[in-house]
Amino acid sequence: MHVQIGRLEVSAAPPPGQDRRPAAGSGRAAPALTLDDYLSRASRGGKRD
Template identity: 65%
Template sequence: TDRAARSAAAANRRRPRAAERVVHVQIGRLEVSAADPSGPGRTAAARPEQTGRRAPTLSLDDYLSRGEKRD
């Protein structure tokens, strides 16, 4: 009976919990507006250089015109 009591007491003890990970999330707002690339103060020398990236295989306009809905 003493053994059973110790076993029951051990079962009632809480197991140590695993360390919790704390994650901080900040949700902000980003506003983007387009500007006319040929606007005032914009010269050919002021344009950014090519990045060496390939052109997309599907343009944004083509993608949006497909009309597929996402959940």
């Protein structure tokens, strides 16, 4: 028996003729609540929005 564990990476190709770089200003907006803030509220029993 031969077992091999590896990693498979899959990515989609952009449609032909489209630029691969994102347009300026099209990134994600900053979160309203950071993960650290959320976790600290949850550990104190704070209200979840």
